[in-house]
Amino acid sequence: VTGASALARERFSIPNDVIYLDGNSLGALPKVTPERLRALMREEWRSDLIASWTKHDWIDLPMTVAARLAPMVGAKPEELLIADSTSVSLFKLLGAAVRARPNRPVILTQRGNFPTDLYVVHGLADLLGLEVRTVAANEILSAIDERVAVVTLTHVDYKSAVVHDMAAINAAARAVGAFTCWDLSHSTGALQLDLNREGCDLAVGCGYKYLNGGPGAPAFIFVAERLQDELRPPLQGWMGHADPFAFEDQFLPGGGIRRFLTGTPSILAIAALECGIATFDGIAMAQIEARSRVLSQAFVERVEARCGDRVRLASPRDPAKRASHVCFAHQGGYAVMQALIERKVIGDFRAPDLMRFGFAPLYNDETEAIRAADTLGDILDSGEWDEPRFHERGKVT
Ligand SMILES: Cc1ncc(COP(=O)(O)O)c(C=O)c1O
Numbered sequence: 001v002t003g004a005s006a007l008a009r010e011r012f013s014i015p016n017d018v019i020y021l022d023g024n025s026l027g028a029l030p031k032v033t034p035e036r037l038r039a040l041m042r043e044e045w046r047s048d049l050i051a052s053w054t055k056h057d058w059i060d061l062p063m064t065v066a067a068r069l070a071p072m073v074g075a076k077p078e079e080l081l082i083a084d085s086t087s088v089s090l091f092k093l094l095g096a097a098v099r100a101r102p103n104r105p106v107i108l109t110q111r112g113n114f115p116t117d118l119y120v121v122h123g124l125a126d127l128l129g130l131e132v133r134t135v136a137a138n139e140i141l142s143a144i145d146e147r148v149a150v151v152t153l154t155h156v157d158y159k160s161a162v163v164h165d166m167a168a169i170n171a172a173a174r175a176v177g178a179f180t181c182w183d184l185s186h187s188t189g190a191l192q193l194d195l196n197r198e199g200c201d202l203a204v205g206c207g208y209k210y211l212n213g214g215p216g217a218p219a220f221i222f223v224a225e226r227l228q229d230e231l232r233p234p235l236q237g238w239m240g241h242a243d244p245f246a247f248e249d250q251f252l253p254g255g256g257i258r259r260f261l262t263g264t265p266s267i268l269a270i271a272a273l274e275c276g277i278a279t280f281d282g283i284a285m286a287q288i289e290a291r292s293r294v295l296s297q298a299f300v301e302r303v304e305a306r307c308g309d310r311v312r313l314a315s316p317r318d319p320a321k322r323a324s325h326v327c328f329a330h331q332g333g334y335a336v337m338q339a340l341i342e343r344k345v346i347g348d349f350r351a352p353d354l355m356r357f358g359f360a361p362l363y364n365d366e367t368e369a370i371r372a373a374d375t376l377g378d379i380l381d382s383g384e385w386d387e388p389r390f391h392e393r394g395k396v397t
Pocket of ligand 1 (some may be wrong): 085086087088114116117154158183186187206219
């Protein structure tokens with residue numbers, strides 16, 4: 001794939017003078033989102049009030065919006081659900097997995113996994129008296145044994161962008177009767193995924209990064225069809241009941257993916273997420289993945305040419321081995337990033353020393369990648385990043 005232009009910049013509302021390289025943390029605003037939310041409030045909530053649950057199919061929105069996501073991740077529409085946050089969804093799936101493997105005491109995960117994943121794993125293990133086995137990335141395969149109930153990993157490392165070999169890990173887990181549960185937060189909307197072909201059991205992912213669903217957008221849950229009747233989520237709520245409006249005292253799990261719902265879906269938030277997912281309409285994930293590598297590679301080469309050994313690439317040099325973001329390490333990384341942001345090149349900082357730059361081919365282009373690298377070079381040349389104001393830490397980095 002060649003050519004300098006973004007694949008669908010016109011679908012977004014981004015300030016003209018900003019180079020936004022943080023779609024991996026909070027995707028940009030789709031142009032249609034404000035109008036869709038206004039219409040939903042005016043024409044549905046205001047006019048039809050509670051009848052909207054049926055009249056406008058609000059009740060099925062977690063499934064219908066998930067169905068639009070299905071082709072982007074290689075899942076069947078009935079294997080996905082929009083619900084909760086990534087953290088809560090992970091708790092629900094891991095809880096369901098360990099419940100289905102009562103004689104297996106171990107949850108296997110990776111050192112340096114995204115913190116919320118580690119916290120959820122430890123919280124669940126403490127609650128149920130299970131053991132957490134935490135190993136380095138290259139020790140995962142050898143750590144999978146018959147004591148493991150579930151292996152949970154983030155597919156794309158949130159710092160380095162290293163991509164796990166999903167198929168190999170799924171196969172190793174399957175061979176000993178363990179489940180896999182993937183966190184796809186940095187993969188969805190960035191890489192071409194094929195969850196069924198790769199043999200995934202369970203997965204969760206984030207709605208507000210590459211999917212452009214807006215701040216705090218709901219997450220998604222994937223449960224392979226072959227497992228849906230076997231698994232029971234630990235957070236049993238009325239929306240997951242087979243017949244919520246029968247108001248029965250006993251929980252009877254709903255059929256298929258529906259049983260993984262818990263409470264009332266957040267309709268405004270799911271509608272915004274649907275607008276975000278629609279920004280991918282008509283564009284193949286293979287094309288997005290290829291473009292993202294072109295962009296990140298252009299950036300890496302220009303940064304290295306311009307900045308030399310003042311920064312260190314903290315992502316794989318081989319573009320095929322990384323996803324859609326790259327990290328560069330610099331001792332003053334936080335302050336350098338603040339100086340970049342002041343010059344309207346927006347990335348983020350991950351402690352202790354990483355400057356992270358995400359490339360969203362729907363709205364980023366090569367000119368931006370080059371200009372961002374040059375701005376980084378200018379800031380290092382001038383030393384302006386070392387001014388005290390750039391060292392003041394914000395609540396969000
Ligand atoms: C890998 C990964 N998992 C989970 C989350 C966040 O989960 P939540 O939707 O619960 O905030 C993030 C946020 O950056 C993440 O990078």
